[in-house]
Amino acid sequence: MKTKQISIKEYSEKINPEYFRSNRKYPDRPITKQTIKYRIKNNLILPEVIKYNRVGKVHVLTVKHDF
Numbered sequence: 001m002k003t004k005q006i007s008i009k010e011y012s013e014k015i016n017p018e019y020f021r022s023n024r025k026y027p028d029r030p031i032t033k034q035t036i037k038y039r040i041k042n043n044l045i046l047p048e049v050i051k052y053n054r055v056g057k058v059h060v061l062t063v064k065h066d067f
Contacts, residue, residue: 002065003050008036011049011061019047 006014012031020035021027039046040059046052051062 003062004065004067005053005060005062006067008033008059008061011046011063012036014067015048 012033012035015031017028017031020031036046037059038044040052046061048063048067049061050064053060053062
């Protein structure tokens with residue numbers, strides 16, 4: 001299985017917001033970087049992410065190559 005590594009910023013721009021919101025006030029707003037960091041800090045599931053690494057202060061997410 002081919003994978004690639006992306007940043008939190010790129011992940012938040014490409015991910016479908018419907019994975020995160022089921023019954024919210026604004027379901028069509030984009031996902032923020034703070035949302036991703038909150039989920040990482042609290043060990044919550046990140047859709048489409050295979051593995052998470054932190055290199056120094058940079059967060060690196062491993063996803064499938066066709067993400």
